[in-house]
Amino acid sequence: MSATVDTIPAIGRGFRLQWEAAQDCHVLLYPEGMVKLNQSAGEILKRCDGERDVAGIVTDLEQAFGANGLERDVLAFLDMAHQQKWVQW
Amino acid sequence: MVSAAQRPGPPLWLLAELTYRCPLHCVFCYNPVDFATREHELSTDDWLRVLREAREQGSVQCGFSGGEPMLRDDLEILVAEAHRLGYYTNLLTSGVGLTEARIAALKEAGLDHIQLSFQDSTREVNDFLSHTRTFELKEKVAAMIKAHGYPMVMNVVIHRLNIDHMDRIIGMADELGAEYLELANSQYYSWAEVNREHLLPTREQIERAEAITARWREKLDGRMRIFFVVPDYHERRPKRCMNGWGNVFLTVTPDGTALPCHTARMLPGLEFPNVRDMSVHDIWYASEGFNRYRGTGWMKEPCASCDEKEKDLGGCRCQAYMLTQDPAAADPVCAKSPHHHLITDAVALAERSGGRSEHPLVFRGPAESRRLAKAGGD
Numbered sequence: 001m002s003a004t005v006d007t008i009p010a011i012g013r014g015f016r017l018q019w020e021a022a023q024d025c026h027v028l029l030y031p032e033g034m035v036k037l038n039q040s041a042g043e044i045l046k047r048c049d050g051e052r053d054v055a056g057i058v059t060d061l062e063q064a065f066g067a068n069g070l071e072r073d074v075l076a077f078l079d080m081a082h083q084q085k086w087v088q089w
Numbered sequence: 090m091v092s093a094a095q096r097p098g099p100p101l102w103l104l105a106e107l108t109y110r111c112p113l114h115c116v117f118c119y120n121p122v123d124f125a126t127r128e129h130e131l132s133t134d135d136w137l138r139v140l141r142e143a144r145e146q147g148s149v150q151c152g153f154s155g156g157e158p159m160l161r162d163d164l165e166i167l168v169a170e171a172h173r174l175g176y177y178t179n180l181l182t183s184g185v186g187l188t189e190a191r192i193a194a195l196k197e198a199g200l201d202h203i204q205l206s207f208q209d210s211t212r213e214v215n216d217f218l219s220h221t222r223t224f225e226l227k228e229k230v231a232a233m234i235k236a237h238g239y240p241m242v243m244n245v246v247i248h249r250l251n252i253d254h255m256d257r258i259i260g261m262a263d264e265l266g267a268e269y270l271e272l273a274n275s276q277y278y279s280w281a282e283v284n285r286e287h288l289l290p291t292r293e294q295i296e297r298a299e300a301i302t303a304r305w306r307e308k309l310d311g312r313m314r315i316f317f318v319v320p321d322y323h324e325r326r327p328k329r330c331m332n333g334w335g336n337v338f339l340t341v342t343p344d345g346t347a348l349p350c351h352t353a354r355m356l357p358g359l360e361f362p363n364v365r366d367m368s369v370h371d372i373w374y375a376s377e378g379f380n381r382y383r384g385t386g387w388m389k390e391p392c393a394s395c396d397e398k399e400k401d402l403g404g405c406r407c408q409a410y411m412l413t414q415d416p417a418a419a420d421p422v423c424a425k426s427p428h429h430h431l432i433t434d435a436v437a438l439a440e441r442s443g444g445r446s447e448h449p450l451v452f453r454g455p456a457e458s459r460r461l462a463k464a465g466g467d
């Protein structure tokens with residue numbers, strides 16, 4: 001099902017998110033592979049801690065980057081990430 | 090040679106082959122046929138140092154394999170350190186020796202992932218193929234893996250002796266709750282090369298197996314992801330072996346030899362460094378063994394002037410050497426190779442012979458290993 005502002009996303013089982021100095025980016029590690037994340041993907045996933053809901057994540061991102069109107073992009077990204085099993089809820 | 094401009098990326102994957110010891114006797118075993126002559130295993134401290142050094146060079150994935158890695162009683166220590174260093178830790182096991190106590194300890198140590206290998210879905214064929222009664226044990230292990238919250242990832246090596254059981258293999262994987270199933274056709278190196286006449290399936294068998302796999306994919310509707318890896322003998326272009334020589338993978342064998350792939354030691358005229366004498370940094374960037382077949386500079390015709398050379402990098406060096414005695418030749422799987430007939434002949438023989446061979450099937454084991462090492466004059 002699609003993400004809404006009430007969804008509480010967490011990193012998917014079997015995936016591991018970490019900052020990787022050698023790649024200079026956040027990466028998602030999973031069996032037999034690695035996804036290098038661009039900055040916005042890294043910033044969103046970093047906040048998927050299984051505690052905050054999407055509304056909270058969006059507020060936090062908007063504050064951190066002095067932006068607004070991020071909700072649509074965040075929801076779209078989370079739907080994609082959910083399909084890839086990077087996140088679960 | 091490798092200039093500064095083409096400096097290779099980091100060794101993202103560290104494959105730690107902890108031991109060649111194994112209670113099983115697989116006829117397709119990928120350990121070198123002379124494994125029994127290489128008994129001097131790295132110590133715990135050696136491995137801890139290798140883990141640290143490789144991590145410093147940018148390794149992120151660590152696979153613990155063997156042989157049977159469960160036979161190392163320091164496995165939990167190594168996994169814990171790898172986890173602490175920031176590796177994604179993978180265990181590749183046949184399940185023998187994976188008890189409830191050890192899986193709990195491994196989980197506690199931070200093990201991320203387990204891949205369980207099966208020889209087949211039927212107890213009889215499984216026992217025949219692995220030469221031991223391990224099938225029921227694997228069922229138990231599969232249940233433990235799930236109970237500890239790991240995704241259940243199964244790997245089955247496919248060959249002529251089990252390919253006709255594809256339907257049952259997939260059905261069993263589903264029953265065990267496998268989320269990923271890799272059906273990897275045997276590659277013809279090491280023990281599988283010795284047994285090639287018995288193991289190489291026919292084109293028709295592969296097509297049937299693929300059709301069965303496709304039907305299951307539809308039926309399962311995403312519940313289990315199935316990867317079917319076609320044997321390259323049935324292709325007209327080689328695979329990009331190890332994703333490129335010295336490009337991603339760093340294999341460290343039980344005795345500390347560092348290799349770009351686990352069979353590379355067979356190649357003549359090439360010294361491979363040992364982690365006992367050289368740092369991972371120097372092994373990866375400065376050793377002759379890792380630089381020799383990097384990129385495309387070493388190629389001869391037909392590869393040198395081929396417009397596909399960046400795609401497959403000339404295929405597998407070991408396969409080229411095994412079949413043509415020249416490690417810099419094009420992989421004979423390639424239809425452009427002047428040796429391609431060696432592949433088509435082997436496939437044709439598989440079609441004709443019905444899998445019968447005048448050579449007996451050779452089960453992997455120390456005695457056979459010593460015999461083969463002697464015969465090979467090694």
Ligand code: SF4
Binds near residue numbers: 112117119155183
């Ligand atoms: S392929 Fe079989 S015999 Fe070889 S190491 Fe693996 S389980 Fe042991």
Ligand code: SF4
Binds near residue numbers: 393395404424
């Ligand atoms: S000739 Fe060499 S580089 Fe070209 S496709 Fe064949 S193996 Fe690859």
